[in-house]
Amino acid sequence: xxxxxxxxxxxxxxxxxxxxxxxxxxxxxxxxxxxxxxxxxxxxxxxxxxxxxxxxxxxxxxxxxxxxxxxxxxxxxxxxxxxxxxxxxxxxxxxxxxxxxxxxxxxxxxxxxxxxxxxxxxxxxxxxxxxxxxxxxxxxxxxxxxxxxxxxxxxxxxxxxxxxxxxxxxxxxxxxxxxxxxxxxxxxxxxxxxxxxxxxxxxxxxxxxxxxxxxxxxxxxxxxxxxxxxxxxxxxxxxxxxxxxxxxxxxxxxxxxxxxxxxxxxxxxxxxxxxxxxxxxxxxxxxxxxxxxxxxxxxxxxxxxxxxxxxxxxxxxxxxxxxxxxxxxxxxxxxxxxxxxxxxxxxxxxxxxxxxxxxxxxxxxxxxxxxxxxxxxxxxxxxxxxxxxxxxxxxxxxxxxxxxxxxxxxxxxxxxxxxxxxxxxxxxxxxxxx
Numbered sequence: 001x002x003x004x005x006x007x008x009x010x011x012x013x014x015x016x017x018x019x020x021x022x023x024x025x026x027x028x029x030x031x032x033x034x035x036x037x038x039x040x041x042x043x044x045x046x047x048x049x050x051x052x053x054x055x056x057x058x059x060x061x062x063x064x065x066x067x068x069x070x071x072x073x074x075x076x077x078x079x080x081x082x083x084x085x086x087x088x089x090x091x092x093x094x095x096x097x098x099x100x101x102x103x104x105x106x107x108x109x110x111x112x113x114x115x116x117x118x119x120x121x122x123x124x125x126x127x128x129x130x131x132x133x134x135x136x137x138x139x140x141x142x143x144x145x146x147x148x149x150x151x152x153x154x155x156x157x158x159x160x161x162x163x164x165x166x167x168x169x170x171x172x173x174x175x176x177x178x179x180x181x182x183x184x185x186x187x188x189x190x191x192x193x194x195x196x197x198x199x200x201x202x203x204x205x206x207x208x209x210x211x212x213x214x215x216x217x218x219x220x221x222x223x224x225x226x227x228x229x230x231x232x233x234x235x236x237x238x239x240x241x242x243x244x245x246x247x248x249x250x251x252x253x254x255x256x257x258x259x260x261x262x263x264x265x266x267x268x269x270x271x272x273x274x275x276x277x278x279x280x281x282x283x284x285x286x287x288x289x290x291x292x293x294x295x296x297x298x299x300x301x302x303x304x305x306x307x308x309x310x311x312x313x314x315x316x317x318x319x320x321x322x323x324x325x326x327x328x329x330x331x332x333x334x335x336x337x338x339x340x341x342x343x344x345x346x347x348x349x350x351x352x353x354x355x356x357x358x359x360x361x362x363x364x365x366x367x368x369x370x371x372x373x374x375x376x377x378x379x380x381x382x383x384x385x386x387x388x389x390x391x392x393x394x395x396x397x398x399x400x401x402x403x404x405x406x407x408x409x410x411x412x413x414x415x416x417x418x419x420x421x422x423x424x425x426x427x428x429x430x431x432x433x434x
Contacts, residue, residue, distance in 0.1 A: 063126030063151060065428070066096035070140065070148075071131030071157075073101045073119070074110040076295050077232050077267065078322060079159070082182070082203055083131040084298075085322075086157065087115045089204040092417035095424060098124050102132060104139055108232075108268060109295045123148055126432065127424065130176070131157045134165075135367070137172040153177050153431050157201070158190060159319035161239060161340070162372045165189045178427075182320040183341035199423060202344065204416035205325045205407050213303035220290060220307070221261060225390050227335075228308040230265035230301075230323060238365045242266075244314035244379050246282050246289065251383035255286040260390055262286075263308060265301075266293040306330050310389050310396075314354060314382055316374035318342050324351070325411060328403035333396055335385045339375040345411065350402035352385040354378055 067090055071083030083099075090097045098120035103110060128148065130140060137156065140148070156176040173179075173195055180201040181187045191198040215222050227249065231240035242264060249262040264279060283289040292304075305311065311327035312335040321342030324334045328350070336342055338353035346353060356375040363370050389396050409415070 064096070064124060065432075066098070066125030066127065067424070068100060068120070068123040068125050068128045068152075069097055069131060070100045070102055070128060072103070072106065072108075072110075073099045073115050074112050075103070075106060075108045076110065076112050076298065077106070077108040078235065079131075079133065080108065080110075080112065081298065081322065082157075082159070082320070084112070084115055085203045085205070086129065086131050087118060088206060088413050089417050089420055091118075092204075092413045093421040093424075095421065096125060100144075102140065102143075104132075104136060112298055114298070123152070126151070127153045127155065127427065129155045129157055129180070134158045134160070134169045134172040137175040141175060149175060153427055155180055157181075158186070160186050160189050161317040161319045162368055162374060163189055164372055165193050166367065166369070167193075177431075183344050185341040185344070186319055201420060201423065202411060202416055203320055203322065203325070204413040205329050205411040206413050207302050207305070207326050207329050209299060209302045209306060211299050211303075213300055213307070215307050217300075218263075218290075218292060218304060218307075220263065221258065224259055224261040224288070225310075226261045226263055226308040227310050227312050227386060228263045228265065228305065228327075229312050229314075230263075230267065231313075233266060233268040236365045236368060239316050239368065239374065241314050241316050241377070242279065243282055244377055244382070245312045246279070248312070248314065248379040248382035248386060249289065250286065251379060252386040253288065255288065258288055261288040261290060263304070264289065264291045265304065266291065268295050302326070302330075305332065308332065310335065310386075312336070312382065312386070314377040314379065315340070315342075316376065321346070325407055328407045329411075331400045331404040333389055333399040334403060335382055335389075337375050337377040345406060346403075347406070350399060350406045352382075352389070352399065354382045354385065 069083070069087055069090065071086070072080040073083050073087065074080065087099060097118065099115055099118045100123065101119055130137065132140065134156065154176045155178045156172070157180045159182065170193060176196060178196050179190055179194055179198045181190055181198060182200070182202050184200060187198055187200050220226060229242055229245035231237070231242050246262065246264065253260045264283070266279070279291060283291065305327055310333050311323060313323055315337050317340045319341055321336065324336055324342050324346060327334050333352060334346065335352040335354060336346060337356050339356050355378040358373050359376045360373050361368055361370050
């Protein structure tokens with residue numbers, strides 16, 4: 001009894017410390033190195049790891065049938081958008097669900113209220129889908145306690161961008177009965193180390209534009225052939241590799257050629273002035289490169305994608321490749337590195353796949369450790385594709401049409417929703433007795 005009281009007090013103190021760090025995260029990160037903060041955070045979370053949620057043999061006749069979707073449903077960043085895509089997918093299954101909005105310590109803007117009508121304050125259903133990354137599972141346990149996990153079937157929808165899943169995250173498997181991943185590449189990485197089933201459930205793609213914007217809205221030229229590259233500052237810049245897209249553009253076109261242009265959209269760069277200034281130096285003297293920074297609404301992101309002519313991302317690795325898939329949905333030909341998750345849907349018949357060589361990271365970049373490897377895209381090959389899309393209209397239309405057809409056929413909310421429904425029905429059959 002005494003130990004239980006001590007554990008409860010310890011959890012309350014650590015939970016308070018965790019919440020107090022959120023508003024001061026940016027200031028703290030200026031004086032304390034990121035890896036030190038991450039280690040301190042992990043040590044705190046380890047102290048609250050009770051283990052009560054570990055595998056439950058039988059869940060028969062427990063709870064109301066449906067899904068509690070837990071994730072960054074309001075956050076205006078990649079993992080927030082993928083959570084909202086999951087909500088759209090589940091809404092096409094007919095299965096009851098509610099959303100528990102998780103904020104964590106992330107500093108992204110959180111004003112996307114498109115799914116606020118489905119938000120719930122506590123779990124109502126007997127299946128949890130945690131649409132967060134693996135390392136954040138202990139945070140969920142700290143904030144919501146073991147009761148969120150107990151007597152429910154727990155699914156982690158995890159992303160990861162490199163070939164080897166980190167051993168320091170293995171304890172997160174203790175929180176889940178099953179893992180869903182968005183691509184074959186992620187499946188190969190996680191399934192090798194997973195003690196639980198790993199099932200590929202891709203993101204569904206549906207790009208909605210409620211309030212259309214034109215090029216003038218973004219101060220972009222009306223008649224130029226425009227390429228778009230974009231990335232979130234919360235993603236490691238070395239992985240997203242936006243400078244490669246800029247270098248490819250510079251190889252393909254001159255600085256005074258106003259018949260073409262490259263739009264560089266940076267989400268949240270205001271908090272990362274150094275990286276933004278580096279890109280500005282890279283495009284110096286190029287009047288046909290346009291940098292748009294800061295966070296804009298999802299409607300405006302979709303509008304921006306709709307008014308450009310082609311999308312390019314010469315990433316070193318991808319956990320899915322959402323920008324590619326959305327651009328293809330909008331009938332925009334895409335240029336991307338022929339490696340990692342995006343190759344599930346990007347083929348030579350519907351995309352411009354860029355050659356690469358695999359290289360070691362050589363140093364740590366956040367969670368991406370030096371021993372791992374990723375792709376180094378061929379910027380000369382990418383430049384050839386850029387020129388070809390501008391000059392060969394037949395090729396442009398073939399790639400654009402094939403890409404759109406492939407995404408709408410294989411990644412529609414209805415198609416992915418059927419896959420989700422089928423998997424959940426098997427879970428109910430095996431774990432809940434039908």
